[in-house]
Amino acid sequence: MPLLTESKVFIRPDGPDKVTGSGRYVADITLTGMLTAKFLYAGISHAEIIRLDVSAARRVPGVLAVLTHEDVPERRFGSIADRTLFAKDVVRFEGEVVAAVAAIDAEAAQKALDAVVVEYKPLQVVTDLEEAIADGAPLVHEGWADYEAANVERNGNVASFTSMTRGDVEKGMAQADHVVFGRYVADATHAAPIEPRGVLAQWEGDRVTIWSSTQVPFQARDGVCETLDLPTNRVRIIVPHMGGGFGGKCGFHYEAHVAALARVARRPVRLVFSRREEFIAPDRRREGMIIEITTGLKSDGTLTARRVRVLLDNGAYSADSSFFPHMAAMHTLGPYKIDNIHAEAFSIYTNHQPSGSVRAPTAPQTCWALESHTDELAAVVGMDPVAFRQQNCIDTGETGVAGQVYDEIGLQECIREAVSGIDYGQDLEDDEAIGVAVGWWPSFPGASGAFVKIDRDGKGVITTGAQECGTGSVMTLPILAAAELGMEPEDFELVYQDTSVAPYDEGATGSQTILNNGRATVEAARQIAVQLKNLAAKKLEASPDDIVLADGRAHVAGSPESAVSIVELAGVAAGGELLLGKGSGTPPEYPSAVGVACVGDQGLSGWAGPQFSCHAVKIRLDRETGVVRVLDVSAAHDSGVIINPIGASGQVEGGVMMGIGQALTEGTVYDEDGAQKNPAFLDYKLQTMADAPPIRVHFAEVHTPNMGPHGSKPIAEAPNVATAAAISNAITKLTGQPVPRLPMTAQRVWETMRGGGDG
Amino acid sequence: MSFAIAGSLDEALAALAVGARPIAGGTDLVVGARQGKAPLPASLVAIDRLDELAHIESRDRGIRIGAMVTHSQLMIDQMIVSGYTALADAAALVGSPSTRNIGTLGGNVMNASPAMDTGAPLMVLGAVAQLRSARGSRTVELSDLWTGPGQTSAETEELCVAIDLPPRPARSGSAYVRLEYRRAMEIAIVGAAASVTLADDGTILGGAVALSAVAPTIIEVDDAGALMTGHLPDAAAAAVATAASDVARPISDLRASDTYRRHTVGVMAARAVDAAARRAAGEEIGVPVNRAIGVGASR
Incomplete structure (x- = not known):
């Protein structure tokens, strides 16, 4: 029985507040005597701090607090405990916080920042992933053997590492009629929520209340407790309405900095980020990657072996990125039937902004690579790409790449419904094409x-x-x-x-x-x-x-x-x-994955409640300019039983739009010194409402036992997995060869058509 | 810092004479200051209440567009849409609805960005700028006005009060097209405007082509008129495309490489000539051309 009858439209309780503008966000809250916080950032990607003197800043009129690492407990934090609230001795990316000030207004705060004396001795900057793991590469963290971390092997600039093996990949390659290799490079992207983050802290005695635009208030609380030595019951985090997160506001960010400022200033202190700060400072960026895939297959399309190597740009610090290599490996292997696999994935320290969970971390880039590669496989054996997937994708009761046997799943229904929803066989203009891709994503009990x-x-x-x-x-x-x-x-x-x-x-x-x-x-x-x-x-x-x-x-x-x-x-x-x-509800257990050796693994043994999807996309290519326009999208998802259809469809529509952006226009560009060149919306181009194509959504409502309520599975991240891949496959049909770099900007598409480009 | 609101043109000119800088919509000045491009001037005089500068007037010889006329006015004004269509095309593409509602033509012209959208249309339509100061007025050709990125030949005490456009010959059409990666909130990667007048036999009698974002200023393709004259629009467009790519001196930046810009500005120029010629022949092509017939991401 559906939870909501079809005639029933459920109006979300926070809707009217948000739509009418009466809802309050952190930046809307004002407390009596409140001060303005500002941060001094490194502004250099790798350097030793030779001198740091804030005495002049403390004398600026209207300034009530100036803090550096000297003013807070010495604590390292993060999934690998590799970072501190304030830089000490060394800065490792441009957005690292060196000092924080609280003043009566923004102008006084800025004057204080200008008065901080800091001298750097530049160190060699690490930005290239291959160079970073070469012998003799300069280390981003000289002393990281001393950091606390579970199940991590220390090896040069490798922050975390996964290897997975099942079957015998050499034997599988030997059985193949064709062996196909592909190399794909993805640029970093950003979560880009509409609300730049805000934090407001107020002390009453020895207790602090912190209003924060965080997606994870308890993690934020625990971060404050850990770094400022406070028990959990004296730190209260309140989140007013939040203007989007997309993963960018996961983790512990600046709550402790602002709380520390407020304690010293003895006044409430509020921090509100500018858009530029939102781009450069948080440890939440979708990482750049280099993805290499080799697949062996028989002439009838049977996959015999797959070998993958993925390099992930960890950035300077590890927020929650230590499980990313495992996720990247799984996504690059894909929801396919292959008995012989070997995967290695490395998250590598660089002097870029740290990576962290952004909606379906690692999946859009790796899916883009794998599914572009999959169309190439189908072409090699002369099969239609949809039929190729129908033959090779896992179905109920079958064994996946990690040896996990899947319960009732709806991937095959997703493929069928996505292509039928876009009328896959339709007559197309000669500048139009339809691309199809499948994706998957685990659940996290x-x-x-x-x-x-x-x-x-x-x-x-x-x-x-x-x-x-x-x-x-x-x-x-x-x-x-x-x-x-x-x-x-x-x-x-x-x-x-x-x-x-x-x-x-x-x-x-x-x-x-x-x-x-x-x-x-x-x-x-x-x-x-x-x-x-x-x-x-x-x-x-x-x-x-x-x-x-x-x-x-x-x-x-x-x-x-x-x-x-x-x-x-x-x-x-x-x-x-x-x-x-x-x-509280007993969390479902993670299923086991048989026959998989994981070395240095920070990931999941098996995938609980995997969600499946297939996206089919119709595009038009302007051959003279390389500009791609998405005309139509059909997205089918197995997220189990759907509880709130309007909400679930909204998640798919939003995920598709984010995917179009990642596919075509969104990419962070770094200069050779590791600094972002486009930390603003003028040149980091999100898709707009005017760009939105029609998006048809189908749910394969497979009743999933032992997972969410009423046989449901999650939905929020899965729609952001397969869109870029489907667009890539449509582009390739028109250009003849894939665009090897994400985003597939107009210029890169044009360069691919000319047979050149910078790769 | 001082901020004064001018109650009359004379007040505004008096303020400029003693060092104030004018502010109208503020879409370049304020946004630029926020982004750290340039701080706000120490002394500002607001000209946004000078209603006498906010009109489009028909005159004996052409039309006069007051400097305070907004992009939103330009994109729907019947005189502009029917006679000076390229300018309407450009105005309709600028920024967002709020930018178009508050951003002015005078501001766009005097900001002198090489990527400005209204510049190339004004140039092919033969526009001149009317500059006033407390000491008098003068008329300046746009090619003399724009001297570099963000630079004009106007004195600091001079205010652009209007843009004058000559009357349009019979059987004339114009269009502005630009390369864009998305359909809203976009800035020109490259752009091109064309004005075309047709002879009775359908060949081109004369015209002009100008380019955005491929040089330190908006530039005209000098030999475009000669290349087009006597030819049918298709042949003319092909010739102009090559000439436009040749004359372009683009830079490589985040938005595009010089090679890509040089190629695509030719494509835009050809499409502008094509649309302008079709309009000259009486075909109704909606404003902006980018949306109506498809340019880049638009169709």
Whole structure:
């Protein structure tokens, strides 16, 4: 039974606030006596700090705090503990924070920054991935053997590493009729949320409240506690409305810097980033990559072996990037049936901005490479690329590259529906083509908690640790609670985004809100359902087991006329045992992957609840200029049972648009010194509403056991995987050969057509 | 820093005479200051309330466009759309709706960006700038006005008050097309404007072509008129494409390489000639051409 009837349009509770402009974001909050924070950034990609003197800055009128590494506890943090709040001795990327000031206004703060004396001795800059792992390469972290990290092998500039082997890749290659090699290079990109981040901190005694535009308030809290030596119950993170994240606001960022400033200044302090800062400073950038794939196949299209090597640009520090090599390896191997594989993936320290989770980290680039390569394979054996995928992609009960046997999955339905949704065989103009690509993405089961209560008038409140990053996932929780209690979603209000009020949640990261917090909410609501059934059983003189909650009433099964309203039961409960539920929900276990050796692995043994997709894209190529325009998109997704169709479709549409940007116009350009050349929207070109093609969405609603509520799987990241790949395959049909570099800008497409280019 | 609002043109000119800089829409000045391109001038005089500069007037010999006329006005004004269509094409492509609503033609002209969209159309349409100061007025050819990126030959005390355009000959059409990577919020990678007058036999009687973003200023393809005259539009467009690529002196930057710019400016020039000739022949091609017939990402 669907959770929402087709006639029911669910209006997300935060919608009116956001649409009318009445919603408040961090930058809208003003506290009495509040100061403005500004950071001094390194402005140089690799250098030794010879001198750092803030005494003149402290004397600037209106300046109440100036901090450097000397003013905070000496703590390293990160998934590999390789960084500190403030640079000490060495700076390793241009956006590294050297000093922070708080002043009565932005002008005074700027004067203080100008008065900081800092002298650098430039060190050799590491930017090229191949050079960085060559013998004798200068090290980004000279002393990193001393950093704390789990399961990491220390080896030059390699920050983290995965190798995967299954079967015998040499033997598999020997069995092949054709061996095809491809090399693909992807530029770095950015999450680019519309709201640059803001942080506001206020101390009351020895407790601090921090308003932050973070996707992960509990991680932010833990970062503050770790770096400033505070217990969790004295740090409260509140997130007002957040203007998008796309992964860029995952992790712990500047909450501790601002809290430290506020403590010294004895005033509330607010930091609001400029767009330039949002581009250069956070440890959240989609990493550049070099991807090499060799595949052996038989003339009938059977894949016999695949060898992949992926180099990822880790940047200067490791935020959450240490599991990326595993993800990159899995995505470069792909959702295919191949018995003999060998994959190696390295995340490599450079003097670029650190990489971190941006919507489906590692997947769009590796999928682009693999799926471009897959069309080449199909061409080599003279097969249609769709038929080639239908033959080689995994299906229910089959074994994937990592040896995992997949339960009920809908990849084949996705391929079928995506191509039928775009009318794959249609007659095309000679400057038009359709490209198709498949993608996959894992689910991330984890800890989460929720409280649900029903008050005397039968109205409910869900108090959740989950974070709403704009996807609408938190807004969907009332649907789940209402379904358990026979109530309407509108009967519930949400209290959310406050670490001191709600139980722990990992945050809006890894598409996990409905998966994890959804289960927690359902469990909490079920406890209340038990209470309501007991109350109703007494009232109706029936067994609690026979009570059904539906349509706002409790009735005896089979006798709908024997009923009592939930409002009445709530009134009874209000005078006695209150209607309170709490849930955490046992996370589903990760499946095992058989026969895979993982060395230095930071990833997942098997993929829990893998989501599958197929995107088909129709483009037009302006052959005289290389400009590609996307005319039509058909996207089919297996994200299990869909709970809120409007929200899920919105995620697919947004993911496709982000994918078009990555495919055609979005790419960070670095100069030879490691600095970004386009940290602004004029030259980092996002797609606009005017560029949006029609996007048809199909959901292969495979009921998935042991995963999200009601047989669901996550949806937020999966739509951002396959679009660039599908566009690449369409372009190749018109140019004759793939554009070997992402983004496939007009100039690069034109250069490919001329048979040249910079690769 | 001082900021004054001029209540009359004379007040504005008096302020300029003592060192103030004019501000109208502020879409270049304020955005540039925010991005750290150049700080705001120490003394500003706002001219945005000078309504007498905000009109498009028909005159005995052509039309006069007040310096305060916005891009939004230009893209829908019937005189501009019907007679000086290339200018409407360009105005409709500038920035976003809010930029077009507040950004002015005078500002665009005096900002003197080589990537400005209205510049090439004004040049092929034979526009001249009217400059005023407390000491008098003068008329300046655009090719004399623009001296380099962001540089003009105007004195600091001079204010651009209007752009004058001569009357259009019969059977004339014009168009501006630009290379763009997306359909909104875009800046010219390269662009080209063409003006064409047709003879009765469908050959070209005369015309002009000018280019955006391929030199330190907007430049005219000097021999375009001669190359087109006497030829049918197709042949003329091909000849102009080569001439445009030859005359271009583009730089390599983030947006494109010099090689790519040199090639694509020829493509844009040919498409501009084609659209201008079709308009001259009476074909209705909507504004902007980029959207109507498809240029780059547009169709």
